[in-house]
Amino acid sequence: MRRRRRRPGGHGARPAAGQIRRGGSGLEKYPDFLRDFRGDTVHASTLNLLDQLSLGDRFAALPQQREQRLTMEFDDGAITEDFSRLPGRHQHIALVPQWDFLNLLANAAAESPHFHLAQHAEVIDLLRQGGRVRGVRYTDKDTGRTSELAAPLVVATDGRHSTVRDLLGLRPRSSATPHDCLYVRIPRLPGDPDGTFLRFSATGGLIMINRGDYWQAALLIGKDTAQDALADDGAWTRRAIARLAPYTSERMAAIGAADIAVLQIRSDRLARWWVPGALLIGDAAHAMSPSRAWESTWRCRTPSPRPGSWCPLCGVAG
Ligand SMILES: Cc1cc2nc3c(=O)[nH]c(=O)nc-3n(C[C@H](O)[C@H](O)[C@H](O)COP(=O)(O)OP(=O)(O)OC[C@H]3O[C@@H](n4cnc5c(N)ncnc54)[C@H](O)[C@@H]3O)c2cc1C
Structure with missing residues (x-):
């Protein structure tokens, strides 16, 4: 007998939407959304969703950078991604610091008499009764x-280290990720490129986002090699960035290991996103690697690593 495939989240998504329309409460463990080194890109599909929520104009008023196309530079040339043929109203990616975007959403939600957001409120346990989360x-x-x-439905949006997921005993399946990532701020000077800078080579990958007077730089490194990359007060990292973006070389002298944030890239997914009374969404259900989007193109373009170089697929020095 053929079994129909269920869409992930299908069981819970409709009740969740109905529940949220009737009202709800949000709990956030930090007092604000001011966390640095998070993703800035808001994609066209998200911009279309913001329009549907009547938040498009408010989003457009945030200070932002818009990219109609992105050029990825390789050792042997470049590839340009052109967003001009995307469906919908928006043919660009917007780059907005994540805290501005989250504040916009929190402020809009606060205008609803049916929603309350409690900040500095950390979920530590679940209430259960009769086999349901209550x-x-x-x-x-x-x-x-x-x-x-008490809640008829708990929607877990508590991210990749989800407490709710742990409390429910759900274990995500991980897929191999060849990279980790180092984040660092680099001063931005007149004459630097204007837009987002993407550079990939057999020796590494670098994504730099224009934040006005500084670059938010993400350097992709081999999995679990952060200790080596931070050794000698970050000298390896400074050299690796300078190789990929030579114009930043001299202005990195003041950057030490303490200025470099390590992100362990994860990619995982729950087989089932719900239990009676609870639904898991976002990274709690499926953590995404911000570098995944670039990897397939990188795979095709990067030659086999020479001895002593670094393989972008397995993250191992050859
Ligand atoms: C470095 C990096 C760069 C990225 N770049 C991009 C990008 O450019 N564009 C893009 O679209 N995506 C990007 N992503 C992915 C994107 O950030 C995530 O997919 C998205 O943030 C997931 O949203 P979420 O609400 O599920 O989890 P999160 O954004 O992680 O939010 C979880 C929230 O729950 C709170 N929380 C955790 N535990 C508790 C608790 N016990 N009680 C109460 N609150 C709790 C946390 O404080 C946090 O605010 C990036 C991710 C990373 C790590």
Whole structure:
């Protein structure tokens, strides 16, 4: 007998949408959204969703950079991704610091009389009854007080290290990721390229986002090699970035290991995104690697690593 394939999340998505329309509460463990070294790109499909939520104009008013095309530079040439034929109203990628975007969403949600966002409130346990999740237990981190919040549906959006997922005993399946990533701010000077800078070679990959007076630079490194990359107060990292973007070389002298943030890239996915009374979405259900999008193109373009160079597929020095 053929079994029909279910779309992931299909069981919970419709009840969740109905529940959110009726009202709800959000709990966020930090007091604000000011975390650096997160993704800045807001893609055309998301811009279309913002229009549907009547938030398009407010988003357009945020300070942002727009890219109609992105050029990836390789050792032997370049490839340009052109967004002009994307369907919908938006034929570009917008680059906005993530905290501006999240503040916009939080402020818009706060205008609804049916929604309340509690910040500095950390979910620490689930309320369960009769085989269903019935709500959460959380700590108000300002007062230290623990409270219970009953809910007909708990939607876990608590990210790649999801507490709710752990409490439910759900284990995501991981797929191999060949990279980790180092994030660093590099001063931006007159005469630098204007838009996003993408450079890939057999020795590494670099993505630099224009943040006005500085670049937010992401250097892709081999999996689990961050310790080596940070050794000697970040000298390896400075050299690797300078090789890929020579114009940054001299201005990195003041950057040491303490200025470099390490991101362990993950890619995983739950086989089932729900249990009775709870639905997991976003990174809690499927963590995405920000570098995945570039990898397939990189694979095709990068020659086999020479001895002593670094393989972009397996992250191992040859
Ligand atoms: C370095 C990096 C760059 C990226 N770049 C891009 C990009 O350019 N464009 C793009 O579209 N995507 C990008 N991504 C992916 C994107 O950031 C994630 O897919 C997205 O943020 C997932 O959203 P989320 O709400 O599921 O999880 P998160 O954004 O991780 O949010 C989870 C939230 O839950 C809170 N939380 C955690 N535990 C608890 C708890 N117990 N109680 C209460 N609150 C809790 C956290 O504080 C956090 O605010 C990037 C990811 C990374 C790591």
